[in-house]
Amino acid sequence: MRRWYRTMETIAVWFSCGAASAVAAMLTKQQYGDTCLVRVLNNPVIEEDADNVRFMRDVEAWLRLPIETVKNHKYPNCSAVEVWERRGYMSGNAGAPCTLELKKMARQQFEMDNDIDWHVLGFAAGEESRFCNFQEQERRNTLPVLIEAGMSRADCYKYLKEVGIAPPRSYEEGWPNANCKGCVKASSPTYWNFVRRVAYDVFQARKEQSRRIGAKLTRCHPKFLAFCSKHEDSLWYDDRTKTCLHSEPDSRGVRKLISPRIYLDELPADAKGRPMKNLDFECGIFCHTHGG
Numbered sequence: 268m269r270r271w272y273r274t275m276e277t278i279a280v281w282f283s284c285g286a287a288s289a290v291a292a293m294l295t296k297q298q299y300g301d302t303c304l305v306r307v308l309n310n311p312v313i314e315e316d317a318d319n320v321r322f323m324r325d326v327e328a329w330l331r332l333p334i335e336t337v338k339n340h341k342y343p344n345c346s347a348v349e350v351w352e353r354r355g356y357m358s359g360n361a362g363a364p365c366t367l368e369l370k371k372m373a374r375q376q377f378e379m380d381n382d383i384d385w386h387v388l389g390f391a392a393g394e395e396s397r398f399c400n401f402q403e404q405e406r407r408n409t410l411p412v413l414i415e416a417g418m419s420r421a422d423c424y425k426y427l428k429e430v431g432i433a434p435p436r437s438y439e440e441g442w443p444n445a446n447c448k449g450c451v452k453a454s455s456p457t458y459w460n461f462v463r464r465v466a467y468d469v470f471q472a473r474k475e476q477s478r479r480i481g482a483k484l485t486r487c488h489p490k491f492l493a494f495c496s497k498h499e500d501s502l503w504y505d506d507r508t509k510t511c512l513h514s515e516p517d518s519r520g521v522r523k524l525i526s527p528r529i530y531l532d533e534l535p536a537d538a539k540g541r542p543m544k545n546l547d548f549e550c551g552i553f554c555h556t557h558g559g
């Protein structure tokens with residue numbers, strides 16, 4: 268219910284079950300807690316690791332603030348799998364519908380019912396340009412609390428350990444973030460073969476659902492694919508369709524290789540792409556096509 272009078276400004280801290288947004292919530296409370304109403308908000312997604320809930324409760328106790336749940340009324344189960352099934356779409360150039368429905372739409376519904384003056388997200392030191400892009404494209408009224416404090420993501424992780432809060436176990440297990448396991452925003456073969464190794468049931472479920480829906484979730488260098496070969500012109504081809512996998516020549520005559528998108532059931536177990544530490548896709552609450 269929208270309040271009919273307001274005595275102080277309201278700051279919404281969007282807590283994503285990551286170390287950065289947890290520390291951002293604490294800094295916001297310390298800096299603005301006496302003069303503003305600080306509300307810490309979370310969009311649950313059931314495909315995230317169960318330990319995220321433990322982490323959220325630990326952070327809640329540390330903050331001494333309730334962490335409120337924000338859901339899309341159309342998806343009360345908060346299931347990304349359900350979104351993909353109902354939408355018949357998993358991921359592509361138009362983004363991922365799960366972020367759109369479970370985070371962006373949930374946030375928009377929340378903002379219809381609640382007056383929010385300022386937003387805080389986990390933009391950390393070192394992410395200044397991402398923060399500026401976000402301000403320009405999404406919300407001017409965003410406070411860069413971690414950037415102003417000079418705290419990087421690694422600093423946040425360390426800080427939580429120092430105050431005795433174990434980060435979500437996804438980090439310890441080697442996942443690039445604490446978002447869903449088997450995130451459809453990832454297209455790296457490195458990531459999907461990691462999922463196959465450490466969360467086989469998730470890999471099997473994504474494999475089955477994506478084939479049925481027609482979503483080619485990964486992009487793989489043709490050297491790993493039996494149906495591709497390098498021809499005499501030194502270019503890679505898809506031998507099934509006889510199509511060249513290179514772009515048209517640019518002004519310098521260079522033809523860029525465009526690795527084909529493939530289904531997960533076509534992904535060789537030895538295929539690799541960029542190392543896991545270089546994968547920086549994230550699931551944001553504002554823009555469903557970019558991290559945030």
Ligand code: SF4
Nearest residue numbers: 365446447450451550
């Ligand atoms: S983490 Fe990935 S799979 Fe989960 S809601 Fe976000 S985009 Fe979708």
